[in-house]
Amino acid sequence: MSLKSKLLMVLASLLLVTLYFTPIWTITLTAPQYPTGLGMYISVDDITGHEQHDLQNINILNHYVGMKPIVPEEIPELDFMPWMIAGLIFMGLMVAVIGKPSLIIAWLVLFLICGVAGLVDFYMWGYDYGHNLNPKAAIKIPGESYQPPLFGTKQMLNIKASSYPYCGSLFMGISLLLGCIASWLEFKPHKSMDDNV
Numbered sequence: 001m002s003l004k005s006k007l008l009m010v011l012a013s014l015l016l017v018t019l020y021f022t023p024i025w026t027i028t029l030t031a032p033q034y035p036t037g038l039g040m041y042i043s044v045d046d047i048t049g050h051e052q053h054d055l056q057n058i059n060i061l062n063h064y065v066g067m068k069p070i071v072p073e074e075i076p077e078l079d080f081m082p083w084m085i086a087g088l089i090f091m092g093l094m095v096a097v098i099g100k101p102s103l104i105i106a107w108l109v110l111f112l113i114c115g116v117a118g119l120v121d122f123y124m125w126g127y128d129y130g131h132n133l134n135p136k137a138a139i140k141i142p143g144e145s146y147q148p149p150l151f152g153t154k155q156m157l158n159i160k161a162s163s164y165p166y167c168g169s170l171f172m173g174i175s176l177l178l179g180c181i182a183s184w185l186e187f188k189p190h191k192s193m194d195d196n197v
């Protein structure tokens with residue numbers, strides 16, 4: 001494994017450290033009663049409001065339509081996701097130390113599996129919150145659900161919900177790209193000396 005590939009793997013791994021300091025996703029709600037919007041950031045270990053009372057106000061809105069409150073301490077994914085990221089960082093650094101090219105592929109596959117699993121879990125979390133409603137809610141509309149979009153914008157009654165990746169997702173994408181470049185450098189076809197004769 002070349003020095004360049006090792007350095008790329010070290011950089012790819014260390015970029016994931018940023019996920020402990022910046023959110024990976026953001027959801028914004030706008031409505032007539034909240035013209036400036038409410039929002040929340042989703043990080044690997046927490047969910048916080050864009051502003052100080054946003055999460056509280058979102059839970060108030062959710063309560064009226066029968067949605068469960070969003071309580072970060074009760075979401076198990078926020079407990080194990082930091083460990084999953086730590087595992088990817090450690091494994092990426094070990095790939096650079098061991099220097100075996102095939103391990104880059106293994107790291108990339110694991111990275112993609114974690115990413116897809118995270119998106120599926122996020123979708124299922126949103127589905128549960130938007131569909132499993134309290135039958136005693138103040139506002140009940142038969143057949144209506146309030147699942148926020150996984151990606152993009154969706155109108156729900158008089159509320160427009162927007163869901164998009166945030167800075168952490170950008171760093172994850174760059175990390176994955178660096179890993180792909182390291183893999184390409186190791187496995188790209190090399191011209192033999194005879195080809196130049």
